[in-house]
Amino acid sequence: MRIDIEELRVSYAGRDVVAGVHLMAAAGEIVGLVGPNGSGKSTVLRTVYRHLRPTAGRVLLDGTDLRTLSPGRTARHVAALPQERAADFELTVHEVVAMGRTPYKRAFAGEDRTDREAVAGALAAVGMAGRGALRFSTLSGGERQRVLLARAFAQDPDVLVLDEPTNHLDVRHQVELLALLRDRARTTVISLHDLNAAASLCDRLHVLHAGRLVASGPPRAVLTPELLAEVFGVRAAVTEHPLTGDPLIAFDHRWAPDRPPARDRS
Structure with missing residues (x-):
């Protein structure tokens, strides 16, 4: 499914934190949002998974305004891994991942075979197979991150929205995660601080600065020395x-804009 963000504006206390952002992710495309801290990346993503209502503009899913869909229907199409997460769940790993099946269940309905297979497959995909009985609260930060990603996978969405998903992951699991996202072939909107990871993973990058979109295009066209400096x-x-x-x-x-050039020690 395709995501279109049209003339998005988000304001807090009368101040625009995102202003006039217009971008899209085609069906099956991985699109990255990059920019300095405070540039508006997370704010844009929160509007896509409906955690935040924009002040103006809209987010379209295959041409339909997400705000016209019920939360349950939205959840069948869009799964999110936000930055802000509960520190502890007094649940098992299996129970946390099974929460991703909620949009498909009637109230008080128990797990069926489809749910169990979805949970097992999602845990295997993130390298947590066989660990469903563990308490989520006992896991390391990186393990928790992988379990929450498995929850999003178990939701079987058309669109993944991931806000800094490589946080807390060691190098091996970062590499595995990026490969997994490429293989999933889902429409993905992802924010990353690691520009080299973004260049490797994403089909297209959107660069945000001070709440505004300043560049868009393939990584090779966008990530220039001039843009990195500016x-x-x-x-x-x-x-x-x-x-x-x-x-x-x-x-x-060794370089900083306010630091004098290093002395020649030759």
């Missing part, structure tokens, strides 16, 4: 990844 305030070279051919950003960690 938006992120860093000096970087963009080369080609020797293994994948994706854009690879090499940051100059």
Whole structure:
């Protein structure tokens, strides 16, 4: 399914935190939102999974305004992994993931075979197979992240909305997650701080700065040294990844805009 965000504006206390954002994700496309902290990425995503009502503009799912759909119907199409999550669930891992099946169940209905298979498949996909009996509250931060992602997968949505899903994951599980998202072939709108991960994963990037959309396009066209300097305030070279051919950003960690040049020690 296709997502269109049209002239989105979100205001808090009379101040626009997102202003006039217009972007889209085609069916099956992985679209990334990147930008500095406070640029509006999470705010945009919250409007897509209906945690936040925009001040103006709208979000369309295959041409239908999401606000005209019931919450239950929306949940059958859109699953989210937000940044803000409950610190603890006094539930088992299986029970947390099974919450993703709620949009398909009548009130008080128990699990059926389809639900159990969906939960087992989702746990296997995130590397948590056989751990359904564990208490969610006993897991590490990275394990919790994977369980919550499994909950979104168990929901079997047409659209995934993921806000910094690689947080708390070690390098191996970050790589596995990105590969899993590519293989899922779901329309995905994702925010990432890791620009190299975004360049590798996403078909298209939308760059936000101070609540406004400042660039859109394929990663190779968007992630230029000039944009990185202007938006992120860093000096970087963009080369080609020797293994994948994706854009690879090499940051100059010795440079800062307010620091004088280093002395020549030769």
